[in-house]
Amino acid sequence: MGTRDCQHICDESSPAVGEAGKTGEWRDSFPVIDQEKCLPARQNKPSCFLCWLYCPDAVVSRTIPIRIDMEYCKGCGICAQICPVHAISMANEAGFCRDKTD
Amino acid sequence: MPNGYVLFEGDYAMKTTAVNITEKEYLLPGNRTCPGCALSLAYRYILKALEGQVIVTVPASCLTVLHGMYPVTSVTVPCVNTPFATTAASATGLVAGLKALGKEGLTVLAVAGDGGTHDIGIQALSAAAERQTDFLYICYDNEGYMNTGNQRSGSTPLGAISGTTPIVGKQQNQKDIAAIMEAHGIPYVATANASYPLDLYEKVRKAKMIRGTRFIHVFVPCSPGWGFPFSETIKIGRLAVETGWVILYEVEDGVFRLTSASESIAEKSNLKPLREYLVEQGRFKNITEEQIGILQRWVNARWKRCLDRAGDSQS
Amino acid sequence: MNKKIARKADTWILDGNRAAAQGAKLSRVQVIAAYPITPQSPVTERLSEFVEKRELDAQYIAVESEHSALAVCTSASMVGARTFTATSSHGLAYMHEMLHWAAGARLPVVLACVNRAIGAPWNVLNDQQDSVSQRDTGWIQVYARNNQEILDSIIQAYRIAESIYVPVMVCYDGYVLSHTEMPVDVPSQEAVDRFLPRYKPHTILDPANPKNYNLVTLANPRINAEGVLCHGYMELRYLLQEALQNSRETIVKVGQEFGELFGRSYASMFWEDRLDDADVVIVAMGSLAMEAIVAADMLREGGHKVGVLGLRVFRPFPKAELARALEKSRLVVIFDKNISYGLEGATCSEIKSALYGSPARAVIRDFIVGLGGRDVKAREMADAVKRSLLSVNEGDLNREYAEWICAI
Ligand SMILES: Cc1ncc(C[n+]2csc(CCOP(=O)(O)OP(=O)(O)O)c2C)c(N)n1
Ligand code: SF4
Ligand code: SF4
Ligand code: SF4
Ligand SMILES: [Mg+2]
Numbered sequence: 001m002g003t004r005d006c007q008h009i010c011d012e013s014s015p016a017v018g019e020a021g022k023t024g025e026w027r028d029s030f031p032v033i034d035q036e037k038c039l040p041a042r043q044n045k046p047s048c049f050l051c052w053l054y055c056p057d058a059v060v061s062r063t064i065p066i067r068i069d070m071e072y073c074k075g076c077g078i079c080a081q082i083c084p085v086h087a088i089s090m091a092n093e094a095g096f097c098r099d100k101t102d
Numbered sequence: 103m104p105n106g107y108v109l110f111e112g113d114y115a116m117k118t119t120a121v122n123i124t125e126k127e128y129l130l131p132g133n134r135t136c137p138g139c140a141l142s143l144a145y146r147y148i149l150k151a152l153e154g155q156v157i158v159t160v161p162a163s164c165l166t167v168l169h170g171m172y173p174v175t176s177v178t179v180p181c182v183n184t185p186f187a188t189t190a191a192s193a194t195g196l197v198a199g200l201k202a203l204g205k206e207g208l209t210v211l212a213v214a215g216d217g218g219t220h221d222i223g224i225q226a227l228s229a230a231a232e233r234q235t236d237f238l239y240i241c242y243d244n245e246g247y248m249n250t251g252n253q254r255s256g257s258t259p260l261g262a263i264s265g266t267t268p269i270v271g272k273q274q275n276q277k278d279i280a281a282i283m284e285a286h287g288i289p290y291v292a293t294a295n296a297s298y299p300l301d302l303y304e305k306v307r308k309a310k311m312i313r314g315t316r317f318i319h320v321f322v323p324c325s326p327g328w329g330f331p332f333s334e335t336i337k338i339g340r341l342a343v344e345t346g347w348v349i350l351y352e353v354e355d356g357v358f359r360l361t362s363a364s365e366s367i368a369e370k371s372n373l374k375p376l377r378e379y380l381v382e383q384g385r386f387k388n389i390t391e392e393q394i395g396i397l398q399r400w401v402n403a404r405w406k407r408c409l410d411r412a413g414d415s416q417s
Numbered sequence: 418m419n420k421k422i423a424r425k426a427d428t429w430i431l432d433g434n435r436a437a438a439q440g441a442k443l444s445r446v447q448v449i450a451a452y453p454i455t456p457q458s459p460v461t462e463r464l465s466e467f468v469e470k471r472e473l474d475a476q477y478i479a480v481e482s483e484h485s486a487l488a489v490c491t492s493a494s495m496v497g498a499r500t501f502t503a504t505s506s507h508g509l510a511y512m513h514e515m516l517h518w519a520a521g522a523r524l525p526v527v528l529a530c531v532n533r534a535i536g537a538p539w540n541v542l543n544d545q546q547d548s549v550s551q552r553d554t555g556w557i558q559v560y561a562r563n564n565q566e567i568l569d570s571i572i573q574a575y576r577i578a579e580s581i582y583v584p585v586m587v588c589y590d591g592y593v594l595s596h597t598e599m600p601v602d603v604p605s606q607e608a609v610d611r612f613l614p615r616y617k618p619h620t621i622l623d624p625a626n627p628k629n630y631n632l633v634t635l636a637n638p639r640i641n642a643e644g645v646l647c648h649g650y651m652e653l654r655y656l657l658q659e660a661l662q663n664s665r666e667t668i669v670k671v672g673q674e675f676g677e678l679f680g681r682s683y684a685s686m687f688w689e690d691r692l693d694d695a696d697v698v699i700v701a702m703g704s705l706a707m708e709a710i711v712a713a714d715m716l717r718e719g720g721h722k723v724g725v726l727g728l729r730v731f732r733p734f735p736k737a738e739l740a741r742a743l744e745k746s747r748l749v750v751i752f753d754k755n756i757s758y759g760l761e762g763a764t765c766s767e768i769k770s771a772l773y774g775s776p777a778r779a780v781i782r783d784f785i786v787g788l789g790g791r792d793v794k795a796r797e798m799a800d801a802v803k804r805s806l807l808s809v810n811e812g813d814l815n816r817e818y819a820e821w822i823c824a825i
Binding site: 154155156157159166167169170171172173174175177178179180181182183184185187188190191192193194195196198199200201202203205208225226228229232233 | 447448450475476478479480481482484485486488489490491492493494495496497498500514515518621622623624626627628629630631632633634635639641642645647648
């Protein structure tokens, strides 16, 4: 079980999702989207997408409705903070809703 | 294509928004940065603006961590990691190598932290700028050596607690790296802030089209280093601009212009007191009233200088 | 043309620095980054001149430090350019971090080191402390005895470096060679082109196939996205060591081919002079090996069977060949222009370790000479050998430390 099959003579790395593993496991709370409130879903046309814009980890999709890749969402809560209509709230991993902060 | 949905086509007349900005990502999910990392956010837009047509060089820093660990990287652009002091020299080598081989059309992008820029890398950076090296240098500033666990840097503010200013806080204020770089007479200098990703994006787009040394300073709040909850990253970055701690501007061929939020704050003359920004952060918990006064005067003086310059370039 | 370069057929009169610059030019280097330091400065000036006169199609980067010089070279090399730098003494010390980096990233940079003493105190004259102190950075180190060897070694250095992806340092003595004119055969560009193919990098810097280099590497092997088990840090270090271990084959082969094309063979790791019947062997590295031949002549006149072994390649260190070459000698007298403080000269330590476990049973004497430009005369070397012989005959076999030839 050596590394001779690896042809690298120096460290050459290739891109892949999840380099640090399933970063969703780091979360202590997770974003919950209320599609009733979310602007693109409500208007059924591309608009707002601020949560997509501000997510540091690029795990929000710019789609209608928006989706969050929970495998990698680190639960930072920026999307909930940034949403102009409070359509995202953070729930802790035990399932309780945390108070939203503005 | 749904109504009102316009793709960005490099048309500056059209305002870039969250709806029309390029969707393509060059930073992959599952990277190693902390939750709510403003560097990660800023880097997303830097790479978007360059449309992946880059070779990046990165020194030891949180960005090294973001780029990943062999044999996997979280970034879909080519990158050369380089020793801490050598970012701008490494970029010079990339530029020279591409030129020697007759390869055109790629931006050489150097991205380093404040430690790698204000401190250990300033010699190489200054020299590369003086040689008019054709590259874009972006300093992301989290005001400390975060990769090594948050020690003071030349960019740590007066009064801030860090690993090497642990009890009384730092006794000196930060240096103005954008002003230092402007003094090199380079064609483009700008400041930006991760909390204003579209402004950052526009500046990188503009810098991309300019030849010669281009420098952008990007302010990136750092939750573990500064002591605020990571959900507040955007808020802290905005407060920095709203209080004048960070001023968003660009200097193109010597012409100064306020941009984005700083421009509208100037119009409305509604700068907030710096205290509002400081009290949100654990690192300033031991700051004295006297130090707050010194910082406020520093901010006021710089703000006035910027207003004067903005007025000068308009008249 | 510069008056100092008088041209007779293909033989030019060149000092060592000009020979080095010519070697780089003939190798068609594409990116040069260097910072002036005595006695290397003329190399930077000559190369700038070649580039400005468009005699050489290269990017000359006038960097602000040696650290940056090598950083420019490593990154340019990653893009796929052939790179060259030159330095001395404090400049080489200043490069230390980048020396490790270039070798660690397996970049075939070629560096000319004009050997000079290191401060404090300031001294611009010759010894070999600078490059010997860098022996553990993963670079191949070649030492030239004269200006012809400087030029030839630089051309060969690219062949070697680019075929095994290990950087090469070509070292030559400051002033003794750098500023001393000698006749040098300058090969034609066509001949060098035939000898030296284009550089093919092992690195890929292409947005269409984005690779990252020199990322943080873990202690243990790690699986990539395709499921291949990739190296850990230690495996990468092993590969560098393996490359250096195996490089002697490449070095000798390249040296032999060079000989076939240019009539000067370098098909050995060290130079031998009258070793066949010698029971006393003088060992020296660089230009000192030439002085040693004069000393051997003197000793032979006095009836001593003395030979000379001139170390050419210091890294990789030719252990096995050396042990074989010194097998029959009774006494080996080493002259070191460097000192590993607290022990002895570096070449002495290396030779002792080469002989350990071999059939060679020679007594070893080490003399520290020529530090900071102190003149080393053949007469002094001959006397040192005679003194050594005398003491050995009196049964004084082992010395704890080296002897210094100085006025203390
Ligand atoms: C020559 C050298 N000295 C020290 C270090 C250790 N080191 C690595 S990253 C770092 C701090 C980086 O700070 P900065 O550039 O601000 O980036 P950040 O980690 O804050 O993102 C230090 C001191 C090093 N890698 N190399
Ligand atoms: S920020 Fe809020 S309203 Fe806007 S798209 Fe996201 S969830 Fe919907
Ligand atoms: S919680 Fe953070 S990581 Fe998760 S989707 Fe929201 S902004 Fe992105
Ligand atoms: S320490 Fe700060 S800058 Fe570094 S990864 Fe964490 S949040 Fe980002
Ligand atoms: Mg920092």
